[in-house]
Amino acid sequence: MADQVHLTLEAAEALANGCLAANGCDADNARAITDVMIKAERDGCTSHGLFRLPGYVSALRSGRVDGRADPKVERIAPAVIRVDGRGGMAPLALERGRAPAVELARETGIAALSLVGIFHMAALWPEVEAIAEEGLAALAVTSSRELVAPAGGRAALFGTNPMAFAWPRPGAAPVVFDQAVSVMARGEVMIAARDGHDLPEGVALDADGHPTTDAKAAVDGVLLPFGGYKGSSIGMMIELLAAGLLGENFAFETSAEFADDGGPGRGGELIVVMDPARFGDAEGWAAHAEAFFEKMTAQEGVRLPGGRRLANRRRIPADGFTIPGSLHAEILELNGGG
Amino acid sequence: MADQVHLTLEAAEALANGCLAANGCDADNARAITDVMIKAERDGCTSHGLFRLPGYVSALRSGRVDGRADPKVERIAPAVIRVDGRGGMAPLALERGRAPAVELARETGIAALSLVGIFHMAALWPEVEAIAEEGLAALAVTSSRELVAPAGGRAALFGTNPMAFAWPRPGAAPVVFDQAVSVMARGEVMIAARDGHDLPEGVALDADGHPTTDAKAAVDGVLLPFGGYKGSSIGMMIELLAAGLLGENFAFETSAEFADDGGPGRGGELIVVMDPARFGDAEGWAAHAEAFFEKMTAQEGVRLPGGRRLANRRRIPADGFTIPGSLHAEILELNGGG
Numbered sequence: 111m112a113d114q115v116h117l118t119l120e121a122a123e124a125l126a127n128g129c130l131a132a133n134g135c136d137a138d139n140a141r142a143i144t145d146v147m148i149k150a151e152r153d154g155c156t157s158h159g160l161f162r163l164p165g166y167v168s169a170l171r172s173g174r175v176d177g178r179a180d181p182k183v184e185r186i187a188p189a190v191i192r193v194d195g196r197g198g199m200a201p202l203a204l205e206r207g208r209a210p211a212v213e214l215a216r217e218t219g220i221a222a223l224s225l226v227g228i229f230h231m232a233a234l235w236p237e238v239e240a241i242a243e244e245g246l247a248a249l250a251v252t253s254s255r256e257l258v259a260p261a262g263g264r265a266a267l268f269g270t271n272p273m274a275f276a277w278p279r280p281g282a283a284p285v286v287f288d289q290a291v292s293v294m295a296r297g298e299v300m301i302a303a304r305d306g307h308d309l310p311e312g313v314a315l316d317a318d319g320h321p322t323t324d325a326k327a328a329v330d331g332v333l334l335p336f337g338g339y340k341g342s343s344i345g346m347m348i349e350l351l352a353a354g355l356l357g358e359n360f361a362f363e364t365s366a367e368f369a370d371d372g373g374p375g376r377g378g379e380l381i382v383v384m385d386p387a388r389f390g391d392a393e394g395w396a397a398h399a400e401a402f403f404e405k406m407t408a409q410e411g412v413r414l415p416g417g418r419r420l421a422n423r424r425r426i427p428a429d430g431f432t433i434p435g436s437l438h439a440e441i442l443e444l445n446g447g448g
Numbered sequence: 449m450a451d452q453v454h455l456t457l458e459a460a461e462a463l464a465n466g467c468l469a470a471n472g473c474d475a476d477n478a479r480a481i482t483d484v485m486i487k488a489e490r491d492g493c494t495s496h497g498l499f500r501l502p503g504y505v506s507a508l509r510s511g512r513v514d515g516r517a518d519p520k521v522e523r524i525a526p527a528v529i530r531v532d533g534r535g536g537m538a539p540l541a542l543e544r545g546r547a548p549a550v551e552l553a554r555e556t557g558i559a560a561l562s563l564v565g566i567f568h569m570a571a572l573w574p575e576v577e578a579i580a581e582e583g584l585a586a587l588a589v590t591s592s593r594e595l596v597a598p599a600g601g602r603a604a605l606f607g608t609n610p611m612a613f614a615w616p617r618p619g620a621a622p623v624v625f626d627q628a629v630s631v632m633a634r635g636e637v638m639i640a641a642r643d644g645h646d647l648p649e650g651v652a653l654d655a656d657g658h659p660t661t662d663a664k665a666a667v668d669g670v671l672l673p674f675g676g677y678k679g680s681s682i683g684m685m686i687e688l689l690a691a692g693l694l695g696e697n698f699a700f701e702t703s704a705e706f707a708d709d710g711g712p713g714r715g716g717e718l719i720v721v722m723d724p725a726r727f728g729d730a731e732g733w734a735a736h737a738e739a740f741f742e743k744m745t746a747q748e749g750v751r752l753p754g755g756r757r758l759a760n761r762r763r764i765p766a767d768g769f770t771i772p773g774s775l776h777a778e779i780l781e782l783n784g785g786g
């Protein structure tokens with residue numbers, strides 16, 4: 111078995127699509143799930159690329175997640191679109207909800223996209239980036255399962271609860287960030303555990319609630335919020351928005367029904383979509399924000415968030431990328447079975 | 449001069465109201481500004497209490513801020529209320545916008561309250577708390593002037609950019625947090641400088657861009673964002689929402705027009721108001737969130753944000769509070785002049 115296997119994005123797409131189809135996904139779901147993994151590989155986000163495929167397959171095989179779910183879109187209030195994912199993976203529900211939410215925000219100025227009944231473990235940034243490519247700002251939050259301790263505590267209660275934000279730049283790629291409420295994303299910790307790397311201090315507690323730099327112990331333990339009680343407050347807010355507001359699972363509820371097969375748990379996602387053209391500066395907003403970005407990037411040592419992803423995006427479609435041989439072999443095996 | 453002067457909330461209210469009226473505020477503006485300072489003292493938030501009064505007066509005396517501004521409320525999009533503060537302090541504009549924004553969010557599910565043409569230096573939490581007392585969730589962000597360096601940088605670009613969030617609890621005080629994007633709030637650093645206390649490591653750079661624990665050097669220097677690049681991303685997002693989206697000043701624009709008299713600069717504020725009853729769980733949302741709060745507080749060492757304020761609120765209305773004699777003397781002197 112080769113240590114690393116080189117893939118083009120096209121080959122990776124065919125591999126993932128085929129593997130999902132072989133494991134119970136219909137064409138729409140397979141394509142939507144594949145799309146977010148391939149976008150992650152294209153941007154160098156290994157932790158949300160093909161690395162996730164075995165987890166998706168496992169949750170499909172166990173029947174926890176419906177690979178043929180047909181998400182239903184509904185306008186439940188004048189400025190709120192809800193997509194009921196009907197027990198499927200998140201990507202197709204997001205795809206179905208995006209255009210209606212963008213259209214609604216253009217009409218109302220601000221609109222909410224509520225996603226419920228979904229199983230989410232994709233990166234959040236492709237979702238807000240796609241909205242910003244339509245010229246709107248978007249803020250997305252989602253909960254997961256109990257992985258992060260509140261400030262002062264030693265047991266997990268919050269999900270890793272990423273928050274992603276995108277700002278549109280007409281004629282250029284949006285400015286996008288996507289960050290977990292944990293110091294390190296769960297996916298990064300999993301990669302470190304797989305590769306035998308240590309974690310920095312202050313990232314995690316072990317299963318007994320003691321500080322650890324052992325990535326494997328952290329996977330079995332508890333992650334810590336970034337920025338102490340301030341990050342913890344944001345983690346709490348995300349629970350309240352993605353679960354309390356939407357009527358979906360809090361992380362503690364997801365964990366109670368969870369079978370840890372490497373796949374996602376059921377949870378909610380809220381995306382707030384705002385149209386800068388409807389807030390009073392329809393002509394000037396884009397240039398105004400560019401002046402701010404120029405001030406930011408004029409400082410030595412300061413970069414706009416997402417720059418590394420955009421650099422990868424210029425390189426990887428031509429060069430391709432590598433995955434561990436063990437992962438490649440696992441995918442081939444999953445592809446054959448079902 | 450007494451070292452500390454004891455005041456009741458009623459006496460403090462009369463003192464502040466009179467001082468603002470004597471310095472160019474009409475009755476509505478004086479009452480609204482006083483209200484937020486007294487709420488801060490009531491909750492033990494010294495840095496947003498009477499400590500701010502000399503700054504307000506200074507900005508009124510210089511004519512930078514209009515003490516008789518008559519804020520104008522307008523629905524500029526189906527889900528967006530804009531209040532043009534017309535060059536006055538923020539509190540009256542917020543008062544005028546709150547009820548229309550709450551009413552609109554009840555109708556549309558989610559609504560935005562945009563505040564422009566205001567001079568803001570009050571605490572943000574009273575604004576979101578008042579909305580949550582009406583049964584809605586609220587997220588507020590505002591920029592200020594260049595005080596915080598982006599991650600990796602050594603010069604100020606972001607404001608202290610507080611984010612406040614409130615979640616309604618029928619029959620109980622809302623859960624509320626209000627946190628600056630800097631490790632420490634500017635007001636806390638100013639209090640430390642006044643009282644001769646050192647700052648912790650990692651809070652600030654001096655005017656030359658070097659780390660410092662000297663609070664006076666920090667006041668002349670640059671604050672650092674909490675949580676490194678993650679807090680910095682949130683600072684950037686708040687600039688984009690409070691300035692880019694609303695068509696108001698970025699912190700760097702506020703600084704360019706700023707006279708540092710201790711008073712506020714002109715800036716924007718965005719409040720996103722969400723009605724949990726309109727998101728699909730009209731019957732269950734409140735009890736659902738309570739189950740989450742119970743899980744949080746069941747952990748040893750974990751408290752809900754805002755608990756210290758609520759404890760002060762049970763004590764201070766009866767006991768009163770103290771301010772430094774020097775501040776009391778200054779207020780009396782400002783009260784006499786005009």
